[in-house]
Amino acid sequence: MYAWVTLDKDRPPYLSTIFARAIHKGNWGKYEEGYHEYCVVLNENKTKLISVDTYQKGDKNIEVHIATVTADMEHWVPKKYYGSFDFLKKYDPETLSSTISQVDLQKCIEIDRDYHYQEWHEIRTEKDAEILLDLSGDFHDAFIDELDVNKDQMIIKFGKAWGIQMELIFDGNPTYKLDPDIDYYTWWSDCSLIFDDGYWYLCDLPEVKSIPKKSEDLPSMYFAGRRMRYRILPGCYESAAERKPRNIKIVDNR
Structure with a gap:
């Protein structure tokens, strides 16, 4: 470890x-x-x-x-x-x-x-996905600071929570959904990370097994791309409990 x-x-x-x-x-x-x-x-x-x-x-x-x-x-x-x-x-x-x-x-x-430290880790298998969820505590109390997306890549920067700061990158036709009508939609309590129909999906609901085909049945918030990688940065001195919910800084150049 x-x-x-x-x-x-x-x-x-x-x-x-x-x-x-x-x-x-x-x-x-x-x-x-x-x-x-x-x-x-x-x-x-x-x-x-x-x-x-x-x-x-x-x-x-x-x-x-x-x-x-x-x-x-x-x-x-x-x-x-x-x-x-x-x-x-x-x-x-x-x-x-x-x-x-x-x-x-x-x-x-x-x-x-x-020890050869690898800063970025790619999600290739279900085991890789399980490791990320374990390391992030299923993204409990995580909240998103920034979202930067173009037609080829999407970068998600989370705020500091429970000692870490997560950064995710989705490559290959990235897409996402946010529901601004839901209070505190920048905050997470649980999540699922699955591979479905050629894409990795990270969504803010537990135990999601597949992604619905109808748009009205989709999770309220998700991020997806054909490839996914992450890195974990230290975040000891600023926790979610100290931060007020706020809008995500979004740059969408698709």
């Missing part, structure tokens, strides 16, 4: 491999324990491991300090969200950063150094 790490407002975000992810020990309630998640990553100088709480209490709301950009679990045990690199399973994640041996630390540094 690889992520943007934001330590505080005075230091810029940086990229690091996630070497372990776990929940702090404690008697947490079912809906509370997720907010006690932490990740073990390299420090800014890539010289030692540090433990960073994913969710931290800010001045007005929760800040997300770890924004995962890839979820590769090839060397991860167990093959689940919480776990660690296989060679680190002998350590307690809670004390990993302070108890790791010099040999294993050097291995961590080398893994991070050799």
Whole structure:
């Protein structure tokens, strides 16, 4: 796994491999324990491991300090969200950063150094689509800042929410639908991402299996193109909860 790490407002975000992810020990309630998640990553100088709480209490709301950009679990045990690199399973994640041996630390540094970070990711398969939805939290609380479209390409820039800022590009006869009569239509609560009739569709409704042929049956908001790619940028210090709904900035040159 690889992520943007934001330590505080005075230091810029940086990229690091996630070497372990776990929940702090404690008697947490079912809906509370997720907010006690932490990740073990390299420090800014890539010289030692540090433990960073994913969710931290800010001045007005929760800040997300770890924004995962890839979820590769090839060397991860167990093959689940919480776990660690296989060679680190002998350590307690809670004390990993302070108890790791010099040999294993050097291995961590080398893994991070050799990682090839790919900024843009293309959606080619259903698995790719599932990964994007997992990384974005199904676009929950996401809202669109800008939409720029021409006959060949459509660029969508989302505002910052839950520690990330998404950018999407649809190529190949892009199209979209927005319904200005629906309140807060720039905000999302859930979504579906499907491939139908040669196009990738991202729409603001859950569990959509296919796109209706009649225009009146279409989702209230969707974006589509023959090809789709995305990138995830850090967005720790500005969340959807702090932003008021507003109109999307639209540039349509089709």
